[in-house]
Amino acid sequence: MNDWHSWLFWPDSVALSIFVLGVLVLLFLYAAREPMHLVIHSLCNLFTQTSRFLSRWLFLAAEKLQQRNRSVLLAHGEESAALLIDREFARVGDIVRKDMQDYPALQRKLLEEVTRIEEDYHKCGEVPPPPPEWVDAIESVSQIKSGGDMPRKLLEELNKSIHKIHDKTVGEYRHSYEDRHKILKGMQPAWRSVDKMLGDIDKKMVTLHGNARLIDGHMSKFESLRARNDKTEHALTVSAFVQLAIAALVMVVALGGAFVNYKLIALPMSEMVGASDYITDSLKTSDVAALVIILMEASMGLFLLESLRITQLFPRIASMDDKMRHRLMLASLIFLVILAGIESSLALMRDMLVADKEMLMRDLASAAPPVSDSWLSNVPMAGQMIMGFVLPFALAFVAIPLESVVYSLRTVIGVVLVQGMRGIAVALRFASVLFKRLAKVLELVYDIPIVIPLKIERWVAGFRNHAAAPAAVK
Amino acid sequence: MLLGAALMMSSCSDSRVHSQAVYMLVDTSGTYAQEMNKASKIINYLLATLNPGDSMAVAKVETRSFTEKDIISRVTFDTRPTQATAQKRAFKAKIEAFSNSVKGSAYTDITGGLIQGAEYLNETRAGTKTIVIFSDMQEELGEGTQRDFPIHLDGIRIVALNVTKLGSDNADPRQYLARLKHWEARVRNAGASEWVMVNDLENNMQSILNIR
Numbered sequence: 001m002n003d004w005h006s007w008l009f010w011p012d013s014v015a016l017s018i019f020v021l022g023v024l025v026l027l028f029l030y031a032a033r034e035p036m037h038l039v040i041h042s043l044c045n046l047f048t049q050t051s052r053f054l055s056r057w058l059f060l061a062a063e064k065l066q067q068r069n070r071s072v073l074l075a076h077g078e079e080s081a082a083l084l085i086d087r088e089f090a091r092v093g094d095i096v097r098k099d100m101q102d103y104p105a106l107q108r109k110l111l112e113e114v115t116r117i118e119e120d121y122h123k124c125g126e127v128p129p130p131p132p133e134w135v136d137a138i139e140s141v142s143q144i145k146s147g148g149d150m151p152r153k154l155l156e157e158l159n160k161s162i163h164k165i166h167d168k169t170v171g172e173y174r175h176s177y178e179d180r181h182k183i184l185k186g187m188q189p190a191w192r193s194v195d196k197m198l199g200d201i202d203k204k205m206v207t208l209h210g211n212a213r214l215i216d217g218h219m220s221k222f223e224s225l226r227a228r229n230d231k232t233e234h235a236l237t238v239s240a241f242v243q244l245a246i247a248a249l250v251m252v253v254a255l256g257g258a259f260v261n262y263k264l265i266a267l268p269m270s271e272m273v274g275a276s277d278y279i280t281d282s283l284k285t286s287d288v289a290a291l292v293i294i295l296m297e298a299s300m301g302l303f304l305l306e307s308l309r310i311t312q313l314f315p316r317i318a319s320m321d322d323k324m325r326h327r328l329m330l331a332s333l334i335f336l337v338i339l340a341g342i343e344s345s346l347a348l349m350r351d352m353l354v355a356d357k358e359m360l361m362r363d364l365a366s367a368a369p370p371v372s373d374s375w376l377s378n379v380p381m382a383g384q385m386i387m388g389f390v391l392p393f394a395l396a397f398v399a400i401p402l403e404s405v406v407y408s409l410r411t412v413i414g415v416v417l418v419q420g421m422r423g424i425a426v427a428l429r430f431a432s433v434l435f436k437r438l439a440k441v442l443e444l445v446y447d448i449p450i451v452i453p454l455k456i457e458r459w460v461a462g463f464r465n466h467a468a469a470p471a472a473v474k
Numbered sequence: 475m476l477l478g479a480a481l482m483m484s485s486c487s488d489s490r491v492h493s494q495a496v497y498m499l500v501d502t503s504g505t506y507a508q509e510m511n512k513a514s515k516i517i518n519y520l521l522a523t524l525n526p527g528d529s530m531a532v533a534k535v536e537t538r539s540f541t542e543k544d545i546i547s548r549v550t551f552d553t554r555p556t557q558a559t560a561q562k563r564a565f566k567a568k569i570e571a572f573s574n575s576v577k578g579s580a581y582t583d584i585t586g587g588l589i590q591g592a593e594y595l596n597e598t599r600a601g602t603k604t605i606v607i608f609s610d611m612q613e614e615l616g617e618g619t620q621r622d623f624p625i626h627l628d629g630i631r632i633v634a635l636n637v638t639k640l641g642s643d644n645a646d647p648r649q650y651l652a653r654l655k656h657w658e659a660r661v662r663n664a665g666a667s668e669w670v671m672v673n674d675l676e677n678n679m680q681s682i683l684n685i686r
Binding site (some may be wrong): 267270271274275276277278281353356357360361363364365 | 491492493518519521522525526527528553554555556558559562563566
């Protein structure tokens with residue numbers, strides 16, 4: 001490379017050699033101008049066309065993908081809304097069924113209360129006192145025209161009787177009023193009971209009204225989903241992003257729990273499957289076994305929640321008849337309890353193993369054993385056991401965020417993919433424009449070194465034109 | 475899936491590749507017999523460090539050491555940690571009994587001990603094999619003992635511990651250096667994978683093993 005003198009025609013005359021070489025190169029470039037321009041144009045055209053084609057294809061693919069995402073998203077949204085409406089209807093149905101079931105009894109009770117009130121009301125009616133009998137007697141006495149003191153005596157006797165009868169009548173009248181008051185007092189609980197029953201009915205009606213309003217809301221949402229407008233799609237997409245973020249956060253927390261769980265059982269698992277078996281260079285069989293136990297717990301939790309219809313990741317489980325679903329639920333729960341029991345005992349074994357190893361280390365170091373007669377030293381062991389039993393159940397609930405992740409991730413990936421494809425398509429489109437312009441730029445760049453021959457060419461062409469013009473005139 | 479399971483099974487069965495085997499030679503000749511306390515500490519360290527599934531043997535270096543009778547104790551630890559702990563306790567008890575009754579030998583046959591150790595280690599089929607020599611590395615062979623032939627220590631780590639200086643070394647340190655050089659050259663020529671010397675037993679104990 002350093003021996004550039006070999007390029008020189010006359011090594012002794014460097015300047016002359018370079019000049020001649022330069023002239024030759026210029027001549028070559030000038031001669032090759034047209035084919036080179038063609039090559040530049042062809043290459044740039046090729047890149048332009050390819051970029052445009054790819055860009056167009058990506059735009060179309062993104063469009064199709066977006067349509068597909070949209071239909072999936074709306075279908076899922078419709079399904080969710082329908083499920084909500086279904087549940088709300090079920091709630092209303094339950095309320096109505098329950099109330100309708102109670103209604104005959106309530107009606108009977110109300111009728112009884114009303115009859116009782118009516119009877120009591122009739123009993124309370126004021127009975128007019130009988131017409132006084134002494135009025136007829138006085139009239140008879142007044143018609144006696146003779147007899148001396150006879151009428152006077154009769155009247156006196158009559159007066160006495162009247163007083164006596166009056167006292168008796170007044171007494172009976174008062175007694176009758178007392179009875180009516182008692183009856184009225186006895187009617188109070190009946191009124192209260194009727195009032196309470198009517199209040200209950202009112203409350204139920206309010207609940208029903210609330211449910212009806214909820215159903216109205218869900219129905220309007222469902223209608224907007226059916227309408228398939230952009231606003232709904234946007235709302236569903238944003239909802240999917242939010243769902244993914246929340247579910248991912250919960251999953252991270254659950255992963256932390258799973259890690260603690262793993263640490264609890266990894267050491268004691270070596271007692272079962274051996275501590276010296278390796279699957280890969282750094283992966284112990286006992287570690288994998290511990291991981292499998294945790295994954296089994298998560299799976300059982302998933303099946304439990306599926307059979308409870310809390311999650312719906314497996315359509316086959318969701319479509320099972322209630323009897324089979326109940327059996328599956330029971331089986332999952334039993335397995336989960338067994339696994340939790342195993343884990344709890346493994347946690348106990350871990351504590352024993354650690355204590356045993358610590359004791360061995362003390363023996364080997366000829367150190368005195370620690371004095372620990374306090375019940376506090378058993379607290380970590382109890383804590384480990386409780387954690388070992390509780391964590392599998394806590395881990396079972398990971399199925400809920402998992403379902404959210406599964407459903408929302410599809411939407412999110414779809415959106416990201418569409419945006420990515422569109423971004424690349426725009427970049428390719430921009431590149432195609434760039435290549436189109438680049439052809440002209442490269443052409444001009446090529447012409448710069450051979451500007452002198454080009455000027456000469458133009459000058460000669462101009463001279464010829466000038467020479468040819470008078471001849472043509474002649 | 476079946477292939478994956480088969481591969482997993484086959485890799486599980488080859489568990490010895492990940493295990494360690496240690497053969498410790500303890501020099502009991504002359505004044506070195508008094509160093510048994512230090513040797514016990516090293517053995518305890520090895521017991522504390524080795525894992526279930528590993529193997530360990532302790533042998534004494536005597537007048538003629540190429541014999542299994544010189545092995546004080548040997549064990550391959552169970553894969554279950556609880557059993558391995560019990561085995562370690564039993565091993566320690568044996569070593570303690572030996573250190574209480576150790577008697578000095580007239581000669582020091584290190585080469586014989588190395589050959590015996592290599593034989594034991596190869597039998598264990600462990601992934602990492604180490605011979606630990608607790609000696610001043612001054613070999614003295616008795617009459618009729620032939621050790622001047624090539625030995626084979628392929629893939630075995632050799633760790634020389636507590637290589638004390640002799641009285642003559644103090645007068646002429648070249649003897650000490652030449653002795654170490656001789657042994658290093660010998661074990662390397664025999665195919666040893668590594669030659670390590672540890673004199674600072676307080677701070678450099680972890681160099682004895684290739685801890686995973």
